[in-house]
Amino acid sequence: MQPTADKIIEDIQKKAAQIGRPLRFMELCGTHSQTIAEHGIKKLMPKNITLVSGPGCPVCVTDQSDIDIVVGLALAGIPTAVYGDTIQVPGNLMSLEEAKRFGADVQIVYSITEAVESQKEKSNLVFFGLGFETTTGMTAWAIKEGLTVYSAHKLFPPAMQALLENKKIRVDGFIDPGHVSAIIGTEVYQKFNIPQVVAGFSGEDVLVAINVLLTQILENKSRVENAYGRLVKKGGNKKALKLINEVFEVSDAKWRGLGEIKNSGLKIRKKYQAQDAEFVHGKLIEKIKKEIRPKPSACRCGLVLQGLLEPKDCLLFRKVCTPNSPQGACMVSVEGSCNVEYRYDN
Amino acid sequence: MAIKNQLATVDFDGIEKEINISLVDAKIGEYVMVHAGFAIEKMDDEYAKEMMGYLGKK
Numbered sequence: 001m002q003p004t005a006d007k008i009i010e011d012i013q014k015k016a017a018q019i020g021r022p023l024r025f026m027e028l029c030g031t032h033s034q035t036i037a038e039h040g041i042k043k044l045m046p047k048n049i050t051l052v053s054g055p056g057c058p059v060c061v062t063d064q065s066d067i068d069i070v071v072g073l074a075l076a077g078i079p080t081a082v083y084g085d086t087i088q089v090p091g092n093l094m095s096l097e098e099a100k101r102f103g104a105d106v107q108i109v110y111s112i113t114e115a116v117e118s119q120k121e122k123s124n125l126v127f128f129g130l131g132f133e134t135t136t137g138m139t140a141w142a143i144k145e146g147l148t149v150y151s152a153h154k155l156f157p158p159a160m161q162a163l164l165e166n167k168k169i170r171v172d173g174f175i176d177p178g179h180v181s182a183i184i185g186t187e188v189y190q191k192f193n194i195p196q197v198v199a200g201f202s203g204e205d206v207l208v209a210i211n212v213l214l215t216q217i218l219e220n221k222s223r224v225e226n227a228y229g230r231l232v233k234k235g236g237n238k239k240a241l242k243l244i245n246e247v248f249e250v251s252d253a254k255w256r257g258l259g260e261i262k263n264s265g266l267k268i269r270k271k272y273q274a275q276d277a278e279f280v281h282g283k284l285i286e287k288i289k290k291e292i293r294p295k296p297s298a299c300r301c302g303l304v305l306q307g308l309l310e311p312k313d314c315l316l317f318r319k320v321c322t323p324n325s326p327q328g329a330c331m332v333s334v335e336g337s338c339n340v341e342y343r344y345d346n
Numbered sequence: 347m348a349i350k351n352q353l354a355t356v357d358f359d360g361i362e363k364e365i366n367i368s369l370v371d372a373k374i375g376e377y378v379m380v381h382a383g384f385a386i387e388k389m390d391d392e393y394a395k396e397m398m399g400y401l402g403k404k
Contacts, residue, residue: 111366112383138384141369231390
């Protein structure tokens with residue numbers, strides 16, 4: 001049994017006072033951002049601890065060009081299937097939701113299995129595969145079942161590396177993601193020389209994680225600790241990793257906010273090119289890319305994703321940008337920092 | 347609860363749903379973590395029971 005929340009908070013206060021200097025901890029998973037907001041954890045923190053959100057919202061980090069390409073495919077008459085949040089992300093031309101209003105066939109799915117079912121009736125259906133290792137295994141499974149996919153899948157550790165290399169971002173510890181870690185394990189994080197802890201998703205889990213990071217700082221150590229051992233194993237989910245490796249290969253990828261990161265994306269292997277939308281619709285995608293006209297926007301989602309700007313410091317936040325009328329991806333997704341901040345009013 | 351091909355009937359504290367178990371080696375009676383319709387990993391038995399205990403006390 002874990003100690004009570006009160007006891008953990010007392011411990012956090014003691015350790016933070018002992019350390020004295022200001023500390024910034026970054027949670028790398030959108031669901032952790034939600035837990036922190038839901039339980040008002042930021043308000044429970046001692047003055048010298050700041051919690052910042054990182055690039056852990058899969059919909060948010062998906063590059064604008066990928067959104068534009070899928071919108072283009074949908075407008076060209078190709079049936080598309082997407083995870084719910086994605087439909088509202090504003091594209092340079094329009095969002096998938098607007099494309100649907102113009103008559104495009106855009107299906108929202110909760111699980112990729114629904115897209116596999118739909119493809120039995122619509123043979124040219126394209127699924128918009130996005131997200132980190134948690135959903136990539138599912139996409140790999142679906143590709144093997146015959147589903148055609150446009151892959152914007154990303155690997156999580158290269159984004160952590162990019163954050164650590166950016167001197168503008170000062171972080172004293174990472175709260176590593178829960179479900180991503182269930183797939184990739186904890187060993188992969190050991191190359192990063194910073195205090196880290198893999199955490200579960202309850203309020204107490206996050207408090208325990210913060211306490212663990214403080215202990216490491218007090219001891220002047222940088223370890224990877226697993227506070228989510230009931231789910232996350234050192235080597236991860238070998239079966240899922242094998243499936244991902246069988247279907248995907250590592251490639252460079254563009255991230256909203258972080259730009260292009262070497263070896264941070266996953267493209268579909270040649271063996272499965274008949275299910276790769278980039279191969280099947282190659283010419284059309286080239287044409288869509290040429291026609292993309294960047295639309296000026298004051299949205300600062302890119303900075304929010306790097307922990308460089310708080311949602312409330314964006315000029316659009318709450319004024320013209322709301323979950324009902326999102327101006328950018330960070331307000332669209334329920335895991336996005338702006339959406340979370342809007343709903344929980346911290 | 348029941349497994350047929352890659353689909354397992356999972357009991358979410360009373361609500362039964364079909365979940366894809368292609369990514370894990372799960373047996374009947376084991377606890378799994380579900381994400382977007384897939385079991386992504388098996389849960390530690392003792393912890394899962396403890397959680398169910400909390401849910402039951404609600």
